Amino acid sequence: MKKYLIDTQVLTWMAQQPENLSSLSRAILESENELFLSFVSIWEMAIKIKVQKLNIEIDLSDFIGSSIEKYNLKLFPISLQHIYFTQKLSLHHRDPFDRLLIAQALSEKMHLISSDVAFDAYDVQRIWK
Numbered sequence: 001m002k003k004y005l006i007d008t009q010v011l012t013w014m015a016q017q018p019e020n021l022s023s024l025s026r027a028i029l030e031s032e033n034e035l036f037l038s039f040v041s042i043w044e045m046a047i048k049i050k051v052q053k054l055n056i057e058i059d060l061s062d063f064i065g066s067s068i069e070k071y072n073l074k075l076f077p078i079s080l081q082h083i084y085f086t087q088k089l090s091l092h093h094r095d096p097f098d099r100l101l102i103a104q105a106l107s108e109k110m111h112l113i114s115s116d117v118a119f120d121a122y123d124v125q126r127i128w129k
Contacts, residue, residue, distance in 0.1 A: 003034045004127065005076065005105045007114035008041040008097065012056065015067055022128050025113050029071065036076040037068065038104055044097040081107055092121035 006014075006029075013020040014029060021029070029035065042064055048054035056063045067073060078100065085103035086096075093099060095118075102122050105112040111125045119126045 001033055003036060003108070003110045004028060005036045005038060005101060005108075005110045005112050006041070006073070007101060007112060007116060008044045009115065010113050011037060011041060011067060012045075012054065014071060015063065016056070020115075022115070024129050025115075025127060028113060028127060035071060035073050036110065037064075037073040038076045038101055039078050040097050040100045040104070076104065078104070089122065093118045 010021070010025065010029075018026070042060070045054060045056070045063075046060055049056065049060060068075070082100060082104045085107045086099050089099055089102060093102070098116065098119070101112060101114075102119060102124050104110070105124045106122070111127050112119060113127045115128050116126075
């Protein structure tokens, strides 16, 4: 069984716009693999909601709780190891949330489900096509 870390945008698409998901990502999300949601994604969503760059129509805690239940997601904490790993990453991508997701995926040997091609500049195994 493989482990997959879900990008923030993928989570919002799963719940609000599943038609935006690729067929491969949808198949993986519906499989018996382990799916992880990083605390960094929840933090990113909270900030985007506050600055009105994201609208999820319900309280963030309710959104996360229902997503965890519906998609059988496991919460993935941010460790010091993950933070320190970001120092090793080249500056191809400057978004701090994405850099931390990349660090988590690389340090934990997880696949990262994301449509963001900027992740391809790193050694992360991005799943999308």
